[in-house]
Amino acid sequence: MGMGRLSQEQIVFGLALLLCVGFALALPGFLTTNNVLNLVRSVSILGILGVAMGLVVIGRGIDLSLVALMAVSVAWALHMVGTGMPLPQALIIALAFSLFIGAVNGWLVAYVEIPAIFATLAMGTLIYGFGRYFLLDLDVVYMPEAARHILWLGQGTLFGVPVPIFLFAAVCLGGHLFLRYAKSGRYLRAVGDNMLAARITGVPARPVVVLQYVLSSLIGFMAGIVTAASVASMNTRLAISTYVYDVILVVVLGGIGLSGGRGGIRNVIVGTLLIGVLLNGMTILDIQYTVQNVIKGAILLTAIVIDTILNPRDEQTAQQGDI
Amino acid sequence: MRRILTGLLAAGLAACAGSALAQGIDDPTRAPYYDSFAGKRVAYIPVAMGFDLTEGWAAGLKEALEPLGMSIDIRDPNWSTDAGAQALTSLITEKPDVIVVHNPDVQSYARLLKRAEEAGIYVVQVNMRSAYSTDVFVGADYVGMGEQIGQRMVDKCAPANGGSGKVAITQGVLTAAASIYQMQGITNVLSKHPEIQLVSNQAADWDSTKAKNIAATVIQQHPDLCMITGFWDVMDVGTAAAIKESGKPVYLLTQGGGNRMVCDGLANGTYSESVVYFVPGQARDMANMIKYLLQQKQPAGATKTTLFTKLDFLTKDNMTAASCWDMPTKG
Numbered sequence: 113m114g115m116g117r118l119s120q121e122q123i124v125f126g127l128a129l130l131l132c133v134g135f136a137l138a139l140p141g142f143l144t145t146n147n148v149l150n151l152v153r154s155v156s157i158l159g160i161l162g163v164a165m166g167l168v169v170i171g172r173g174i175d176l177s178l179v180a181l182m183a184v185s186v187a188w189a190l191h192m193v194g195t196g197m198p199l200p201q202a203l204i205i206a207l208a209f210s211l212f213i214g215a216v217n218g219w220l221v222a223y224v225e226i227p228a229i230f231a232t233l234a235m236g237t238l239i240y241g242f243g244r245y246f247l248l249d250l251d252v253v254y255m256p257e258a259a260r261h262i263l264w265l266g267q268g269t270l271f272g273v274p275v276p277i278f279l280f281a282a283v284c285l286g287g288h289l290f291l292r293y294a295k296s297g298r299y300l301r302a303v304g305d306n307m308l309a310a311r312i313t314g315v316p317a318r319p320v321v322v323l324q325y326v327l328s329s330l331i332g333f334m335a336g337i338v339t340a341a342s343v344a345s346m347n348t349r350l351a352i353s354t355y356v357y358d359v360i361l362v363v364v365l366g367g368i369g370l371s372g373g374r375g376g377i378r379n380v381i382v383g384t385l386l387i388g389v390l391l392n393g394m395t396i397l398d399i400q401y402t403v404q405n406v407i408k409g410a411i412l413l414t415a416i417v418i419d420t421i422l423n424p425r426d427e428q429t430a431q432q433g434d435i
Numbered sequence: 436m437r438r439i440l441t442g443l444l445a446a447g448l449a450a451c452a453g454s455a456l457a458q459g460i461d462d463p464t465r466a467p468y469y470d471s472f473a474g475k476r477v478a479y480i481p482v483a484m485g486f487d488l489t490e491g492w493a494a495g496l497k498e499a500l501e502p503l504g505m506s507i508d509i510r511d512p513n514w515s516t517d518a519g520a521q522a523l524t525s526l527i528t529e530k531p532d533v534i535v536v537h538n539p540d541v542q543s544y545a546r547l548l549k550r551a552e553e554a555g556i557y558v559v560q561v562n563m564r565s566a567y568s569t570d571v572f573v574g575a576d577y578v579g580m581g582e583q584i585g586q587r588m589v590d591k592c593a594p595a596n597g598g599s600g601k602v603a604i605t606q607g608v609l610t611a612a613a614s615i616y617q618m619q620g621i622t623n624v625l626s627k628h629p630e631i632q633l634v635s636n637q638a639a640d641w642d643s644t645k646a647k648n649i650a651a652t653v654i655q656q657h658p659d660l661c662m663i664t665g666f667w668d669v670m671d672v673g674t675a676a677a678i679k680e681s682g683k684p685v686y687l688l689t690q691g692g693g694n695r696m697v698c699d700g701l702a703n704g705t706y707s708e709s710v711v712y713f714v715p716g717q718a719r720d721m722a723n724m725i726k727y728l729l730q731q732k733q734p735a736g737a738t739k740t741t742l743f744t745k746l747d748f749l750t751k752d753n754m755t756a757a758s759c760w761d762m763p764t765k766g
Contacts, residue, residue: 141656150655154648244485250762251485252643252669254696267680274680343643343673344705349514353642395652401609401638 120367155388172372177236180351184243186336214329218322266341305373495718581620643673650677
């Protein structure tokens, strides 16, 4: 990305602004405080997952089991509470399960050296099947009365702002500080940029890879809790939906290259906002669902085409490929 | 001597009659009844197991048919239309006696269902109809249901009745029979009532998170929204959350199979009203039709029967402990 050129992040941000202006002029109720809050709230879970995925992608990996693990572990927590276990205990067990699976993912990628895309794809399917057969009776697990305390995380407000927005902001801040200031955060970027070089300079490359999947499962679990609190239930069918691709979309759209090492949390925020503006505006316009998909796809392609024209592939990407 | 003989004869006759009375007379329809079911196989293909409707039907069929010596074989395609079509194809060669099928949409299975009937297998469709009509359809009359829902919108929301006239609809997927037929019914009514304004008509893919985001945006844009009607109670948990967060008195009319969770939701104010097609009743209808077909022994496809399920409009006020049913426990 040369000087004077627009980065993909800036292009997407510009596109989001353009859409915002367009909607604001065309739709009377778009640019009100309440609608903007609602817009951000509606994509904050997507954004939290985006941070998790972003961290893995910056480390030159990908986590396709993110959504499956989130759905199954949180649904299991609710199920356990439903059968009479105290809420904190159920949450701790489910979180431990989630972190364990994250570590196994990391181990498969770092030590067994299976490509991340295959390891996590298989893991996602495995977790969903395991969860549905051994852990849960039904597709959708409802929030039991005993777990009502956590509803606030998804449905409450603080100073008039929905709580999920604060959580999104907190996860972003945490992710940013981690990448910027933590030693392991810098290692993560180094490993993503060039694993061999990082290793030669003494970075513990394999543990760093494990760490990125553990982090992703941790943040994913948080996103799951917010999801469950937000709609008072957990639908395990999310695991086999295309939701995980939406998450990747947010990450890639924001400008975190799939070749690793580049980008930051800001990119995730920008990508999330564009999707949020799009969805919100189209819902207000009452555009039919199938047509919405067409528009969403067209705008995403446009963003990518503009990026390819303004920032041609360099030699490094050509050699490594995008994933 | 003669007296003694007569006495003995009388005593003998009495004894015979007595023993005959003690044994009772055999019901002549009993043996053929049980014979027509023993060892018969029923295959069941829902869109997916793991939710109230399909689990409820499976439990009801098992309860009614297994004691008669029939076997129920569940093929779970888990929301994959392809897997369902494959299961159907392999069943056609396996030749069970009856196939119970829950169609994901009106087209996908149509040709296969025809082939199954041609192969001599009775086909029972439940709740979501295919374009091809088979021996039996048991389920809600969705066009009629849509008309009743449209009428509820008018009753609740027409300006003449004190409402704002603004209503919104959250569908599941647009191609499901449930959605298509119901929209037809709703349109039938609303076209005669221009005072009712349909401000949003969106599909949420049966997903509660999407339903929530749609409802939140619509309420934001139309703070005087009168009613949202959603096409499935499980999805409308999300719609309910959006209404609760907005603090607006939006009337939520949902629908579903009348699982206990719906009555709980009506009681605690999650839903305002629910249109219920009682799942155990549908299971009983299916089981009875299967018993009928197996006793009649006519070739598959010879008769076409439709049994529409009675619809209950449940609210907090008119529901009773018996209005909803409990999910069978696994084991």
